[in-house]
Amino acid sequence: xxxxxxxxxxxxxxxxxxxxxxxxxxxxxxxxxxxxxxxxxxxxxxxxxxxxxxxxxxxxxxxxxxxxxxxxxxxxxxxxxxxxxxxxxxxxxxxxxxxxxxxxxxxxxxxxxxxxxxxxxxxxxxxxxxxxxxxxxxxxxxxxxxxxxxxxxxxxxxxxxxxxxxxxxxxxxxxxxxxxxxxxxxxxxxxxxxxxxxxxxxxxxxxxxxxxxxxx
Amino acid sequence: xxxxxxxxxxxxxxxxxxxxxxxxxxxxxxxxxxxxxxxxxxxxxxxxxxxxxxxxxxxxxxxxxxxxxxxxxxxxxxxxxxxxxxxxxxxxxxxxxxxxxxxxxxxxxxxxxxxxxxxxxxxxxxxxxxxxxxxxxxxxxxxxxxxxxxxxxxxxxxxxxxxxxxxxxxxxxxxxxxxxxxxxxxxxxxxxxxxxxxxxxxxxxxxxxxxxxxxx
Numbered sequence: 261x262x263x264x265x266x267x268x269x270x271x272x273x274x275x276x277x278x279x280x281x282x283x284x285x286x287x288x289x290x291x292x293x294x295x296x297x298x299x300x301x302x303x304x305x306x307x308x309x310x311x312x313x314x315x316x317x318x319x320x321x322x323x324x325x326x327x328x329x330x331x332x333x334x335x336x337x338x339x340x341x342x343x344x345x346x347x348x349x350x351x352x353x354x355x356x357x358x359x360x361x362x363x364x365x366x367x368x369x370x371x372x373x374x375x376x377x378x379x380x381x382x383x384x385x386x387x388x389x390x391x392x393x394x395x396x397x398x399x400x401x402x403x404x405x406x407x408x409x410x411x412x413x414x415x416x417x418x419x420x421x422x423x424x425x426x427x428x429x430x431x432x433x434x435x436x437x438x439x440x441x442x443x444x445x446x447x448x449x450x451x452x453x454x455x456x457x458x459x460x461x462x463x464x465x466x467x468x469x470x471x472x473x474x475x476x
Numbered sequence: 477x478x479x480x481x482x483x484x485x486x487x488x489x490x491x492x493x494x495x496x497x498x499x500x501x502x503x504x505x506x507x508x509x510x511x512x513x514x515x516x517x518x519x520x521x522x523x524x525x526x527x528x529x530x531x532x533x534x535x536x537x538x539x540x541x542x543x544x545x546x547x548x549x550x551x552x553x554x555x556x557x558x559x560x561x562x563x564x565x566x567x568x569x570x571x572x573x574x575x576x577x578x579x580x581x582x583x584x585x586x587x588x589x590x591x592x593x594x595x596x597x598x599x600x601x602x603x604x605x606x607x608x609x610x611x612x613x614x615x616x617x618x619x620x621x622x623x624x625x626x627x628x629x630x631x632x633x634x635x636x637x638x639x640x641x642x643x644x645x646x647x648x649x650x651x652x653x654x655x656x657x658x659x660x661x662x663x664x665x666x667x668x669x670x671x672x673x674x675x676x677x678x679x680x681x682x683x684x685x686x687x688x689x690x691x692x
Contacts, residue, residue, distance in 0.1 A: 324553050327543040337540045348564050427657060431650045437643055441657065445664075 280394040290357040291383035305361035312354040349456040389457035408461035415454040422447040496610040506573040507599035521577035528570040565672040572665040605673035624677035631670040638663040
């Protein structure tokens, strides 16, 4: 029974990591679609998100079945509970990637009001955070989970910088208002993605220690 | 065994409705703090959110225990799975109320650049959506769950209106840029709260039919 449980949990972990990889890909695709003003790729992001939603439901159903059939207790139950929460965070990251794609479609082929440097940097950081937070989960590594919170601080700083810069651009030139607001939104979506990765880090700590604490 | 399960489920439902009531209150408080520029109340919102987070964890733990001990199958498992998802949506609504409070603190006692009419209207609508979506859950009422999606369309329309109005204000007068952006954010947070209520509606439909569909 116990071995069977562990085997099923291993399978769930593999699917979870697959979902994490899909989320990293969708963040990458949404950001690339934006910077390259690639409308086709922006539309592709919607399809990628549907796939993520499907996988979320599949993992969720398997978690529930596993709990019902194997009756895990205490720690094991916390592990499955964590998976259920983590997939919600991953799914929401996919939604934010779609939000980025939506703004990209709105901007269309209108020239950028500034070179996009910080946004791709933020995107890269958030992808790493997703990777790190799931790695922390699989290894039950609290130190690694804490690192995610540190990365989140960095993402927040970049967001603040983007925000201030774009607000000033709008003040200088009213013609930039619309796109500047859109770019602030994109910064905000990435910042939210980073928050969701931080949620995963917090979950890992809860799973290991049984204590829910905000690491950021 | 079955009776015991139903009794425990009833208790969970009561806690879920309590969480829903707390979320309605926090939306109301955050909006009132904004419109009345009440710094004390804005700070109170943070404490209200902590309480919501605690209740979420309590409900979550009880759901997991219930699954493990009672081994519910099929439909019952879907009900508990729904509760687990719904509390996540409710918790996120609380976070957005905190986001509103944060912006309120940033605005401080600076005079509003326009009378706030649409924002309280949106807030009221989202509170009703929370109420309606949980009512739909408790009654397994698909028609009611669908209504939530219709309300969401109305919220989206108001948000679009706020967004356009504020963008135009910024274009007219650069001194309004900062607060206008902040007010757009608040509109966005309320719009996100409405999305989470819509998620709950979708969940209810899934719970009853076994089919996950986007109602909006």
